[in-house]
Amino acid sequence: MSMTEMWTQLGSAIAGLMFVWAMYERYFPYQLQEYVERYCQKLVALVSPYFQIVFDEYTGEDLKRSEVYAAIQSYLSANSSMRAKRLKADVVKDSHSVLLTMDDHEEITDNFNGIKVWWTSIKNKPNKQSFSFYPELDERRYFKLAVHRRYREIIVKSYIDHVIKEGKAVAVKNRQRKLYTNNPSDNWYGWKATKWSHVVFEHPASFDTLAMATKEKEEIMKDLVKFSKGKSYYAKIGKAWKRGYLLYGPPGTGKSTMIAAMANFLNYDVYDLELTTVKDNSELRKLLIDTTSKSIIVIEDIDCSLDLTGQRKPKKEKEEDKDGEGKDPISKKKKEEEAENKKISKVTLSGLLNFIDGIWSACGGEKIIVFTTNYVEKLDPALIRRGRMDKHIEMSYCCFEAFKVLAQNYLDVESHELFAKIRNLLEETKMTPADVAENLMPKSEDEDEESCLKKLIAALEEAKEEEARKKSEEEAKLKAEQEKEREKEKATEEEEKEKGNGKLKENGF
Ligand SMILES: Nc1ncnc2c1ncn2[C@@H]1O[C@H](COP(=O)(O)OP(=O)(O)OP(=O)(O)O)[C@@H](O)[C@H]1O
């Protein structure tokens, strides 16, 4: 038989098989198809010398994405790129590199201490005959591991652990960090509904560009390193592997920037928790359980998000109060609606404390919780006691060391003759790093470093004068109040004296 004839016959055989398969799928009753396939599989398993394990993508009653499946996927993607014939490409890590994973129905082999194993990635099509609210759910994906029966024990005991461990390490290396925000609980249900939405975390802040006193900065970095390497230490002392930071200070002193720098330094994800959209303590707990390890959970402006009596107040409303806005009918209506919503929002202080250090916080491990506030004195001591908020960091007005970092960031200047003057002015007046940075930033191409520094000096001098003016105004106000008080006292004294004289006269003295 010639080669061409052989290929033709092979082609017709395949076409014939495909036809039979298509007829089987089309005309054979669906329920019977299931039976046939199930019994065929059983028969094969009975006679086959191979043993199989299946790892589903979604597990549990709530159909969460399986961590084991994800770890296996990472492990296989690292090992399959050289071996598998068909790969799927995905862009990862700051959109710069491509991650290759096994395509559906692709098989690769792996070798573990001389034992050969087969991995297949399988996707089962949804059942076309039956109706489903969530068709994606019917599309089952899983990995199938096959190995000779005689190696069953070693594979179950050691190989799977090895794959998961390696897979997790690969995932950490390749992962694109995420910034999560919590969804309102109305969106928590349905297929693929999640409690957290995410975007790629690409904040450029780092400890190098963070303006603050060097000693404090180094201390924080050391603390973070100690925490991230402290798995066995935390296990030894019997504490959940987590650490709480409280960042406090006036607006524009770098609290949010510090959180981004921490996340970049440790390579952690960030969960930005908006408390005002959480209805109650149990929702808060569910959100916490749904966070992953190696993450920073952030609650910004804690004093605005939670009234410590248990009545919470949305941030926006608080700002409106401050500005004296919200008096027009539209914002009044909005306020009323918010007040209505608030009635059903019941996250309490104790709920929050449980969130931080209750038994639930132990799940997942390796988590940092950060609170920020502009008014540390307003916070309940129970909330910020050591153990809950282990480290309190004051982000304060710009000092000379912080200014030097900003000058380096914005102007590429390490030293300048104007620095001495700036140093004196920074000691005499208060300016936030955000304001210093704004003054240092060149506004046009012809603005050189000297004119930027001069601009900062002018702003500092203006701030100093403003402070002096405010101070003298306050002193004058205080003096006037004291004077008023004294006059009031004098008037009551005289009144009492006159009353006394009147009584004496009445009594005939
Ligand atoms: N310490 C700092 N180092 C570097 N840049 C800073 C620092 N503080 C402020 N900035 C700059 O000012 C901007 C505002 O800072 P940031 O948002 O971190 O302040 P914040 O303390 O979180 O303020 P708020 O209390 O209003 O949330 C940042 O984008 C950053 O560019």
Ligand SMILES: [Mg+2]
């Ligand atoms: Mg902030």
